[in-house]
Amino acid sequence: MSHLGRSAPPPVRDSYSLLVLNVPFRTTADDLLPLFDRCGEVINIHIPRDRRTGDSRGFAFVRYKYEDEAQKAVDRLDGRTVDGRDIMVQFAKYGPNAERINKGRIVEDIRKPRGPFGSPSPKRRYRSDYRDRDYRDDYRDRDYRRSRSGSIERYEHDRYQERDYHRRSRSISPDYDRRHRKNGRSPARRSGSQSRSYSPTPSPSRPRDERSRAL
DNA sequence: GTTGAGCGTT
Numbered sequence: 225m226s227h228l229g230r231s232a233p234p235p236v237r238d239s240y241s242l243l244v245l246n247v248p249f250r251t252t253a254d255d256l257l258p259l260f261d262r263c264g265e266v267i268n269i270h271i272p273r274d275r276r277t278g279d280s281r282g283f284a285f286v287r288y289k290y291e292d293e294a295q296k297a298v299d300r301l302d303g304r305t306v307d308g309r310d311i312m313v314q315f316a317k318y319g320p321n322a323e324r325i326n327k328g329r330i331v332e333d334i335r336k337p338r339g340p341f342g343s344p345s346p347k348r349r350y351r352s353d354y355r356d357r358d359y360r361d362d363y364r365d366r367d368y369r370r371s372r373s374g375s376i377e378r379y380e381h382d383r384y385q386e387r388d389y390h391r392r393s394r395s396i397s398p399d400y401d402r403r404h405r406k407n408g409r410s411p412a413r414r415s416g417s418q419s420r421s422y423s424p425t426p427s428p429s430r431p432r433d434e435r436s437r438a439l
Numbered sequence: 440g441t442t443g444a445g446c447g448t449t
Contacts, residue, residue: 241446246443249443270449271447272448281445282443282445285447316446316447317445317446
């Protein structure tokens, strides 16, 4: 109840994530906690924030303990007016329970927790922690090291850049770009000499002298 | 001080 965002996130295997859209920007998890807690037992609430400004993106994720409570929250809190805005509550598309989610609704197609593949191989997963880490390292050394020839950090960086590029390329609003431009005022424009071409100037000495000497 | 379709980590 008071460990929202304080301790590590609880196991998601027994939790159901709800996506809350149309959430005011100034609304925090603490504001949504009492609202969603009334519908059932809320495990954790996560609100994605922008890394640049740190503001909320306008949506939140609420994880419930039971699916009936989550469904109740969707039915009750969906369309509720929060801070002057009507929020939209629906089941999360991605996540641990995404297999049961279809178009924001729970799909009761699962009969037994035998696994999504039908043939679970828990023998390998039952290894110790150090074993698991070793296995992962081996896998990374086998493919990632040879294919990417890099580190995972680059992957995240590329992902973030891709997201930013996608968001900006979608032309959300002409005002958005204009506002940022007015505020940034072309941050990548100073003199035009340094940014124009790279002048490594490895040796300011006279190459003619060296050539003359070589000759 | 702004914005509003969407799918998530400290």
